[in-house]
Amino acid sequence: MYRLPPYLLILLMSLVYVNPVIADFDVDDADSLDFEAFHRDKNPDKKTWEKKSITTSTNKAKTDALPLSEKEEHQSSDSNTGREYQVRERYSLKRSTETPYSAFYVIEALHKQMASLCPKGWEKIKEWSKPVEKDFYLYYELRCL
């Protein structure tokens, strides 16, 4: 039987890996009684909020960002037109013990979040960054088309 050359094997593996996927897990978790968590997204720095209108006691409407649960994220559908969200990811500009990801890398991750929230597309309302310890959070605020 034809044996695949090692270099071709590495190439095939790398083709998968270059499809940007952030490792939101610890590979060693799979060897513990928490093995089932290996199939859950566990990135604590990845957050999503939906901006909703809130009526205050003075009847003056304002918007506020409310956290969106993971279940709600997965239920996002075509009916999201007009909804506004904030999403964030953590990145570092130098060596960090908290995140291995660069600003460039988390842009890809944010786009994946936004595509999930707004299947019909989105427009970016705002983009900003806030320091956290030695790292940064990159935020996008978006509205679904």
Add this chain to the structure above:
Amino acid sequence: MNYKLLPAAIAAASVMASSAYAGDITVYGKVNVSLNTVDYETNGDDQWELSSNASRVGVKGSIAINDNLKAIYKAEYQISVDGDDDEFSQRNIYGGFQGNWGTLLAGKHDTPTKMAQGKVDRFNDLDNGDIKNIFAGENRVNNIIMYKTPNMNGFSVTAAVIPDEGSNGDDGVADGTSIALSYKNETFSVALANDNDVGKDGERADITRLVAEIKVGDGKIGALIQDGESSDSNDDIEQDGYLISGEYPVGSYVFKAQYGTSDTEELGVDLEATQIALGVDYKLNKSSKLFGYYSNIEYDEAGAAAEDDIVGIGYEIKF
């Protein structure tokens, strides 16, 4: 199918699947390589060695079936980074389902008793450091069907049955069983596990293992107590033992220590194994570290003693 082609086939399938709908697919793994100087009196080795330390690569993923059910899969292979062994050897590989009712999987996997060790083994996968050098019960078995309950206020149960498929005349679905009851909160975890007739042919054992770990300040202290015997009473083998370990972070460093001992009695002959291990990790970032360790295991069999020593430095990269 050529065994060595299997990982490539999985990778190729993943590439193709990524262009169509196939749920989440992730390639993951870790490379852990160390340069060790060994002095093993038990086999006469006295040399420098490069070790792969259970480096691995795997593919995992899930496919949503409905809101409360998804199919899950994982194919993980140990890789020989240093080239001493086969490029790939099978680790945990399974298919299954996951939902709010728990997780069910079938394939080849570590038993609940093995997984109960958690992170108490501070030198897991390292030559002469892993607790498998002194304790039985570190089994990854074929033909395992395993279920884990959802988390119930910190409690969960993991239960597995292992059909023997005719070996030793056993033809049932639960010829071997492995069960673990565990509790975990932010500062404390404990697991009680039991194996019944689990292990390779000729080495099957009934084992009870109790493991606990507690956070003390920034550090962690863990303990493992175990008692077991061969499943076949004709073998007349018994083993008991315990292990204490701890780690403490100082900046980017994590200092680790471990002491364990087991007493095995086989046909009236005593074998005592005692391990002392010390080590330090230096975290480069969230997914990589440098490390160094020393481990000594002293074996004493019927008054004849032999010591295995190892000193190693290495690095680990997770991806």
